[in-house]
Amino acid sequence: MSDSHRHIRAPDRFCRSYIRNAETREALNLMTDREKTALIMILLGACVAGSFWLTGRSLAKARVLESMNGRLIFTSAAYVRPAGPPDRVLVDASLETALPDLNSARYLAGGQTPRPPAPGSAASRAWPWFPARPFVQLQVGLTHSPDRPPRPNPLRALRIWSGDQSGKDTFRKSARPKTVRLVFFRQQVVDLDREYRLPEEPVFWRERTVRLKDRSGPQRVDLDWLEEPPESPGFPREVQEIWLRIEILDYYPGGDPARADAIALTELSFEFRDASTWRDPIAQGARDKDAGAAQ
Secondary structure, three states, rough: OOOHHHHHHHHHHHHHHHEEEEEHHHHHHOOOOHHHHHHHHHHHHHHHHHHHHHHHHHHHHHHHHOOOOOEEHHHHHHHHOOOOOOHHHHHHOOOOOOOOOOOEEEOOHHHOOOOOOOOOHHHHHHHHOOOOOOOOEEEEEEEEEOOOOOEOOOOEEEEEEEOOOOOOOOOOEEEOOOEEEEEEEEOOOOOHHHOOOOOOOOOOOOEEEEEEEOOOOOOEEOOOOOOOOOOOOOOOOOOEEEEEEEEEEEOOOOOOOOHOOOOOOEEEEEEEOHHHHOOOOHHHHHHHHHHHHHH
């Protein structure tokens, strides 16, 4: 089609569009006030229904995020563990399971390596350089709760169930962590659907060494020394994944000679300001018990 024909058809299309708009205006003018009110109510109802539908979808997605309870976790017991429970028993919200030996990584390079030295011994000074020092490294959670925009959700505390508390007589038999180093990392979250890239590596955040008591039950470690997350203008900006590495520097020896240096852990859990972000039955039960004791 030539340019002249396009110029001739352009006013024609404009005229037809104007006529249709005029017909619409004329139809509206012929409507009664009651009919106009009914039409407006129908349009408003459609808008309200659409808003409720979008809100419902957002809440459904938020509930899905809140119900997610899977964490990536690996420990020093995973080096060459020939048998035994998986690392995830430390975050399964159950006191009936435990990781019985974090020192099972003693078969490196195809040969048996010595266990970490006993506390106070001359060889214990070299333990920080031991290649398989007992550790736990895991995902903690997000710095923000799901919302539009995401709400800052500071990490408040860590709870540790030290030793093997899976049975009545198991706690004293195995070794229990005594001094631990808490090393926190942060990793920027990315929107894979829009950014088409993988997250970058976690970046060191803060660390602190704490001493645990030699007792059963949960031990609460306050984390008020961690900075609160900043406001987020929209996902995923300022939203970060928190990682934690727990390094066991010292331990209480076990009462069973065969398990004197087999360091055991039962459970780990975390407390956020927004409790709904991470439903933790063990931590909730501990909070209820603490509240009952306070009364």
